[in-house]
Amino acid sequence: MSRRILPGFGLSLGFTTAYLGVLVLLPIAALLAAAAGAGWDDFLRATTGNRALLAYALSFGASALAALAAVALGFPIAWALARYQFPGRRLMDALIDLPFALPTAVAGLALTALYTKDGWFGSALEPLGVKVAFTRLGVFVALTFIALPFVVRTLQPVIEELDGEAEEASASLGASRLTTLRRVVLPTLRPALVTAFAMAFARGVGEYGSIVFISGNLPNRTEIAPLLIVTKLEQYDYAGAASIGALMLALSFIFLLAINLLQRRAKS
Amino acid sequence: MSISVRNLRKTHGNFVALDDVSLDAPAGKLVALLGPSGSGKTTLLRQIAGLDTPDSGAVLLNGEEVTSLTPAARGVGFVFQHYALFRHMTVAQNIAFGLTVRPAHRRPSDKEIAARAEKLLELVQLAGLGNRLPAQLSGGQRQRVALARALAVEPKVLLLDEPFGALDAKVRKELRRWLRRFHDEVPITTLFVTHDREEAMEIADEIVVMNRGRIEQHGTPAELYDRPATPFVRDFLGEVNAIAFPDGVRHARPEDISLDPAAPGAAKAPKARIIDISPAGALTRVFLELGADRKPVEALITRREYESLNLNEGDLVPVTLRRELRVTPEASPFTEMGSGI
Numbered sequence: 001m002s003r004r005i006l007p008g009f010g011l012s013l014g015f016t017t018a019y020l021g022v023l024v025l026l027p028i029a030a031l032l033a034a035a036a037g038a039g040w041d042d043f044l045r046a047t048t049g050n051r052a053l054l055a056y057a058l059s060f061g062a063s064a065l066a067a068l069a070a071v072a073l074g075f076p077i078a079w080a081l082a083r084y085q086f087p088g089r090r091l092m093d094a095l096i097d098l099p100f101a102l103p104t105a106v107a108g109l110a111l112t113a114l115y116t117k118d119g120w121f122g123s124a125l126e127p128l129g130v131k132v133a134f135t136r137l138g139v140f141v142a143l144t145f146i147a148l149p150f151v152v153r154t155l156q157p158v159i160e161e162l163d164g165e166a167e168e169a170s171a172s173l174g175a176s177r178l179t180t181l182r183r184v185v186l187p188t189l190r191p192a193l194v195t196a197f198a199m200a201f202a203r204g205v206g207e208y209g210s211i212v213f214i215s216g217n218l219p220n221r222t223e224i225a226p227l228l229i230v231t232k233l234e235q236y237d238y239a240g241a242a243s244i245g246a247l248m249l250a251l252s253f254i255f256l257l258a259i260n261l262l263q264r265r266a267k268s
Numbered sequence: 269m270s271i272s273v274r275n276l277r278k279t280h281g282n283f284v285a286l287d288d289v290s291l292d293a294p295a296g297k298l299v300a301l302l303g304p305s306g307s308g309k310t311t312l313l314r315q316i317a318g319l320d321t322p323d324s325g326a327v328l329l330n331g332e333e334v335t336s337l338t339p340a341a342r343g344v345g346f347v348f349q350h351y352a353l354f355r356h357m358t359v360a361q362n363i364a365f366g367l368t369v370r371p372a373h374r375r376p377s378d379k380e381i382a383a384r385a386e387k388l389l390e391l392v393q394l395a396g397l398g399n400r401l402p403a404q405l406s407g408g409q410r411q412r413v414a415l416a417r418a419l420a421v422e423p424k425v426l427l428l429d430e431p432f433g434a435l436d437a438k439v440r441k442e443l444r445r446w447l448r449r450f451h452d453e454v455p456i457t458t459l460f461v462t463h464d465r466e467e468a469m470e471i472a473d474e475i476v477v478m479n480r481g482r483i484e485q486h487g488t489p490a491e492l493y494d495r496p497a498t499p500f501v502r503d504f505l506g507e508v509n510a511i512a513f514p515d516g517v518r519h520a521r522p523e524d525i526s527l528d529p530a531a532p533g534a535a536k537a538p539k540a541r542i543i544d545i546s547p548a549g550a551l552t553r554v555f556l557e558l559g560a561d562r563k564p565v566e567a568l569i570t571r572r573e574y575e576s577l578n579l580n581e582g583d584l585v586p587v588t589l590r591r592e593l594r595v596t597p598e599a600s601p602f603t604e605m606g607s608g609i
Contacts, residue, residue, distance in 0.1 A: 165352035173366035
């Protein structure tokens with residue numbers, strides 16, 4: 001190995017391995033061990049029941065949709081914050097981070113209060129026949145709320161680094177604004193957009209606190225997979241809870257790996 | 269196609285970037301916008317391209333007002349100092365971009381587009397590099413891709429913003445000669461911004477000197493060098509000596525100063541002491557100090573003259589002018605429309 005200007009390869013590799021081992025791999029191993037303790041039949045029963053399958057579908061489906069929505073909403077916000085000077089910009093910039101700091105249960109309570117039929121939004125949507133609180137739509141709304149800051153904070157620095165001259169070049173070559181956005185801006189931002197989606201999605205799959213209030217937790221309808229785990233724990237079914245946990249872990253890993261591979265292909 | 273600008277004004281807060289600028293660049297000419305940084309030359313170029321909107325005034329292309337048109341509708345090719353290539357596209361895709369974004373009824377077929385891109389690559393001497401990404405090219409190559417990209421849409425005029433500013437000295441020199449030859453082959457009206465007077469003098473048909481948001485003078489390189497209209501142009505276009513004679517201060521370029529004791533008027537001329545001689549190259553540079561206040565004077569003489577005069581450091585020599593450099597406001601035929609004087 002050649003000499004580097006900055007030493008510390010051994011130190012940083014050792015630290016990284018130790019960190020991953022103790023804080024990430026060990027708990028995962030424990031989870032898998034607990035799931036394995038259940039035995040194959042119990043594992044299948046816990047993870048493949050109708051109720052469980054619907055819960056996975058809701059967790060992953062709503063997370064994916066919410067991540068898409070958060071990217072769609074977060075992109076213009078990040079663009080405005082990165083590109084323009086306007087009164088209140090700093091305040092807005094600080095407000096973006098609020099969902100990071102807010103206990104998710106508080107966010108869930110606030111959203112529920114807004115969207116029940118007596119709430120500000122709920123009372124306005126009720127006549128239109130749109131119900132948000134205690135429906136799957138509510139799960140989607142809460143997940144979008146939670147995911148938004150991840151998207152904005154991922155995109156903002158990349159947009160700030162963006163070369164504004166490329167957009168001007170595009171305009172001078174005859175491209176309309178929409179064409180410039182589609183053919184020049186978005187392709188340059190694609191890696192950041194995929195990363196933002198992945199982060200928002202991962203956060204959504206693991207989200208619990210904000211969902212339990214707004215979803216109403218109706219089995220087979222608005223029950224998310226993490227809630228199912230908690231329910232199993234409350235029934236002292238540790239093996240069942242660990243089984244569902246292990247499956248969630250495997251699915252999440254597969255999805256994130258797929259996104260990463262997609263990212264790498266997009267780059268090359 | 270000619271470029272005209274009428275009474276253009278542009279302010280950024282309290283800063284006046286363009287102060288009532290009027291200019292005519294005749295069709296087919298290569299015109300340099302020359303000035304120090306902050307003089308408003310890039311701002312002017314951006315108004316012409318439509319990348320910026322003036323506070324007041326008009327931009328005309330071939331006599332037609334385009335002030336309210338978008339950059340896309342003006343038909344100008346713009347080349348940026350830092351190339352502004354689309355880094356996710358190949359060189360060929362970059363060049364073809366302006367053709368591929370056209371609405372379907374005006375867009376050539378894919379085959380034609382590919383052929384056009386190939387032809388342009390040859391024109392800018394980059395044949396065979398169409399599949400590279402911009403990041404795999406050198407600075408000079410990237411700038412030529414940017415030029416080919418701008419030319420692909422067959423613009424009416426070409427606007428170049430410090431096109432060689434980001435390149436190293438050698439590539440810069442090669443590329444500016446190449447641009448001159450290129451313009452001779454493809455005589456499209458071209459306006460290019462530079463702060464390098466040598467660059468402007470070497471390749472431009474006409475030079476527009478800008479200072480503090482105003483046009484100081486507009487003329488051919490020789491006119492500006494020999495008959496500057498303002499003291500600013502005199503000092504900016506080349507080195508100049510201010511020498512105090514008994515009847516007043518006179519100016520001269522270093523090559524117009526004679527140190528020959530046999531020159532006419534040398535007997536009564538003021539005397540200067542030689543403090544340094546740099547004889548390298550075809551011309552010899554002599555640094556002198558004149559009078560009690562030791563005012564610096566610089567003379568540029570031929571090597572032969574230097575040898576025959578037998579000059580040495582510390583010598584006291586007479587300073588005469590072969591030719592005096594006078595500021596002549598009426599000198600340039602362009603002055604009237606150039607700066608409204």
